[in-house]
Amino acid sequence: METLRSLINLIKKRQRHLGILAFLSVLSGSLSLFFLTWLNLRPLPPTLTLTHSDARKPQVLDRHGTPLSITFQNTWNLHHIVPLHDIPTLLQHAFLFAEDQRFYRHGGVDWRARAHALWQNIRARRVVRGASTISEQVVRMLHPRPRTLWARWLETFEAIRLEERFHKTDILAFYLNQVPYARQRRGVVQAARTYFDRDLETLSPKEMLALAVLVRAPSRLDLARHAKPIEPAIQRLGKRLRHTGILTLSEYRDLLNEPFQLQSPTLPVRASHFVRYVATSRPPHPRRGMIHTTLDAALQVRAQALLERRLKDLEANHVTHAALLIVDHQHNDVLVWVNSGSSAIDAV
Template sequence: MRKFIRVSLVTLLLGFSIVFGKTLLDLAPLPTTLSVTTSPIRKLQVLDRHAIPLIMTYQNDWNIYDYVPLHEIPELLQRIFLLAEDKRFYEHGGPDWRARWHALFQNILALRIVRGASTITEQTVRMLYLRPRTFWSHWLQGIEASRLERHFSKADILEFYLNQVPYANQRRGVVQAARYYFDRDLDTLNLKEMIALAVLIRAPSRLDLRRNKTEIEAPIVRLAQRLFELNLISNTDYQEILTTPLSLREASLPIQATHFVNYIYTSHAASPLPHLGRLYTTLDAKLQSFVQLILNQRIQELQNQNVSHGAVLVVDHQTNEVLAWVNSGRPSPEISGSQIDAVTIPRQPGSALKPFLYALALEKGWTAATLIDDAPLAEAVGVGLHDYRNYSRSYYGSLRLRDVLGNSLNIPAIRTIQFVSAQSFLQRLHQLGISSLTARSDYYGDGLALGNGGVTLLELVQAYTVLAYQGLFRPLKVLRNTSPTKAISVFTPEIASIIADILSDSDARRLEFGRGTLLRFPIQTAVKTGTSTDYRDAWAVGFNHHYTVGVWLGNLDQQPMSQVSGATGSALILRAIFAELNRYEETQPLFLSHKLVKVNICRTTGQLATPTCPSKLEWFIPGSQPVSSDQPELTPVKPLKKAFYLKQPTPDLQLAMDPRIPDEYEAFALMLSDTSLKVNSIEWVVDDEVIGTTVADTRQLLWPIKRGQHLAQAKVWTINAPEPMTTPTVRFYVK
């Protein structure tokens, strides 16, 4: 007997030693803090400039972004959780042995596990140290809970628990659960919703309200009855719980900025993680919501004109911070094109690039008073001939640069790009931050002046901030507190001032737009519109002393709109946004360089004013102002390598006869290049045969066209010349 007792004691001692040793080995180290601020960040939380969340993320291991201190959690909600999960929380030292023995007795009677006895402290340990749910894990959790309570206060443990307890769909803590199920903050929850949050943690997946609301009703009623018996709620409260159904609501962000957030994630993916995983952006949530409303309303108004999409970008060009980044509608897999960010998609800008073209012309010696010819113009495009037209199909003769830019005339723009060269213009657009124009200049040709290459709204607004900010280029900022970048001068302050002054001059746009249109703002604002071919894109860009705003309307599937231009479609949005921006701003004019010289000029000649001509005041860069009142020649746009050449036909031109017109009535105009020489007469030669003669200043002749290959040239007789000058022979085709 003694031997049996001795063996038993040794066995017991050995078993105790093994359990004791394994316990020491398996116990997790005590955490130094219950703070989760140093935990790994899987996905950043993106905030606006005032710390308003722009996106919800639940991909991190812990609830970092919706953590609230214990004193901000309603006291009644705390009591409900304590009653439901650990009614002796403030009495035990970690594990509740009384509850454990009671649960063990109930489980033995039922021959299955019907009740657990984990305290809130033990559940906290279970969250801190993930283990399989076994008896051994439960044993370790009890010891670790005791250690946890010796190092942390009850308030610290309860605060951690209420902020990190897991719910369905990756939500953690009562704040995220309240928003997920009821779209409420904690202080707006009703009593039944509070009880539901306490019941849900028992089986987050099985009791998920998004799947089934009926299964949770019975445990809610049982917990409510206990609350009533303990006088924690009134009979009225109890009856209301019994009769009022749970009302679920979809959680929603206070602001829609999905595309902006995606841009942040992609463009700043390699940036070092900020403090606590929070990324503060430059966006203004209030302004974002206002612009969203304006854009959506305008597109709704234009639906009958086949307008489906739009985008707006608002920038504070004093700081170069993006304040609003808006796409129409709400991104959804069910809505075609809604997941495309129209702010970053290249589209044809139409006339919106013209201010930069004329700024380059000013740099190369032109002035706002330079005369440019607005007359019918046809230029070779490949083996074809393109007739350039103004938007209104009107021609105004010789006009000053101020008027051709203000009225956004196409033919003078072509003459201007021929003066500065397409290559120089493309290089300058690249310096302005427009990187979507990736082809060579000969690919775009003169059509670059009219916007035949795609640019993004982001790039276009970036470029306009250069004009708005004294000709200086600075990259747009989307993150707060980023290091300042060095400004690069693209245009002089004087050139930027003149272009801005023209774009804000309602008199300069009177020919095509009138003086009293949507483009005339109550506060001085430079405005430019653009419309691409077949009304596929409608743009409006503007800036005042403080802000630059860009608007685009169109269809992301490239379908044309119905007669919606920048001036009729986008300008109203631009006007409404500036009205809001100016609401709390002190009125100020646009920047005007003090170096500019003001001169009274003649409206028709651009030279010094005389008593016999209508006059106006014009700004000039010092040294470029007119010094006489003599009528000038029109500014040449392209130096001629030869004294004479055929302007039409162009080499290898291909013409097609129109089947709708009788052949005998079809004709093509042979045209001679402009020249300053005095011409006496011109002999027009086709296929070595003189087909006609014109005299003096008649530089063209109608030729009845015939199918086949032809050769054309002209013999030009100048005054007092013994022999004619002959143009190079041009081969062309008629099909």
């Protein structure tokens, strides 16, 4: 009997030791995880307002500020930024419903959406839905990392920090101006001009919903190449907006039947030879996002038309190429630099 009691006491003592060991292991693991997390968190920028000092390739402007070139080779969208109040309300709603419906109600991480996404993925036995908030996506833009669980863990804390530092409207404005699309485009303004060659306020409801759907897979979804695959997603998003009263019945019906009217963007002024001359003859300006030149865009357009008419008159003489240069000799300013057939969009 005494032996049995001793055995029971020994077992209880070992259980206590194992319990203490387990507690210390959990505590040690938690402290290690906390330390590694703190060590790998990256600092947030002091502001979400980008400056032209972030430009790797500057934009060339005429003497009055008219763009002579378009570049999509910078890390950020620097030249097509609009404040949130200039972005149509329907476009904002479309993004919120498509990407982060509870954006104004969470603190950077939507735990409810994460739990729902986890349940759906378990039921489907594959990843069918994500739950990244707009704040987490902004963190991903600011701090690119490999798509791993560890990165997702870090983004959680950085998203919370982001919302503690910046107002919701600032975060949403940054996101809408920098969200990536196909062909190195960033932001809704560049996307609207790339696909429709129009400003945001002139887009139809269907076109606005398309911009919200395309960001789900920018490397795969390109409206100019394949418009049909995104139609079901646009209709589902439109149905949700209709149920909440954001879309009217007539707008929803138009959305179902309206075909896309795609239009490639064009520059108002053709001056690619002059732009190349400026880019190669001037020293680099790593802290400047724009180069102001002496060219006169209005005069350039008139000279271009004049040269093209003259070339047409000379077709019978087999003249196919020509150039026209106008210089203000008093100030040594190049006002016009025209070559037949030119474009200055560097990434189409």
